[in-house]
Amino acid sequence: MADYELLYWSVPFRGQFVRAVLAFAGKTWTEGGDTKISRLMEGPVGDMPVPFMGPPVLIDHKADTALAEMPAIILYLGETLELMPDTPALRAMTIKIVNDANDVIDEVTLNGGDHMWTEKRWEAFVPRLAKWMSIWEDTGRRNGLGKGTGHILGGQAPGIADVITATLWTTMTERFSKVHDLLEETAPMTAALCRRVSALPPLAKLGETARQNYGRAYAGGQIGASMAKILND
Secondary structure, three states: OOOEEEEOOOOOOOHHHHHHHHHHOOOOEEEOHHHHHHHHHHOOHHHOOOOOOOOOEEEEOOOOEEEEOHHHHHHHHHHHOOOOOOOHHHHHHHHHHHHHHHHHHHHHOHHHHOOOOOHHHHHHHHHHHHHHHHHHHHHHHHOOOOOOOOOOOOOOOOOHHHHHHHHHHHHHHOOOHHHHHHHHHHOHHHHHHHHHHHOOHHHHHHHHHHHHHHOOOOOOHHHHHHHHHHOOO
16 A cells, blocks of 8 residues: 555646655655546535645545645655754745745746736746746855755755755756746756756656656646746747
8 A cells, every 4th residue: 555645636736746755755655636636626625635725635544644735745744754854944944945836836827827828927027936046046055055066955965945946946947948048047056956856766757757647737727838838939
C-alpha cells in the first residue's frame, strides 16, 4: 500500500509541489484522479476526507490524517518526515518560501483565471514577476548561494525550500519561454539552483513523469491555454 494518496488534477501546477516533496523524501503515493476530485467537490462537505474548496488534498493513511491547502500539506510533510530545518527562523523562512511560491502561481494564472492573458497584461506583469524572481535571488545571496554552489537558505544539503524553489521555477520555465528567459536574466543563481535540484534523481524522475503525463500543460482550462499562447515566443 502506498504511503499517501494525493488528490489533484492531471496537471502540474499546485499539486506538483506536493509530488516533489514526496518524491524528494522517497515516499510512495497514489493519485485519486480528476473524477474522484470532481465527485468530492460536487458532493456534500461531510463526505470529504477533509473539508476543502479545491485540491490538493493529501491523505496520510498510516496516520489517518487528511489535509488540504498546499502550504499546510508541505508543512505537515516537512514536520512528519523530519525535513524541516533545525531553527525556528529557518523553519519560518521555509514556510515563507512555500507561501511565496503559492502567491506566484496565483498571480501567474491571474488568480486562477479571473482574466485571460493578453500581450498587454503580460507586458504590465513582467516587472512584478521580475521582482518576485529577485526576491528569490536576494534570499539566496544572503545565504551564500552562488551560481554553482549553495542553497536558497544555506546549509550543506538541499531542503524543502530548495525543492519548492526548483518546482516553482522549473515547472514554469520548461513550459513558457518568456518566463525561462526572464529568470535567466533576472535571477541567474536561482536558475542554476533550480537546475541542480531538479537534476536530483527523484526529482528528475518526477519531471520526466510530468512530461509524459501532462506534456506541456501547466494549468487547466482557458487560463492554461492563454498562458501557452502569450507566455511563449
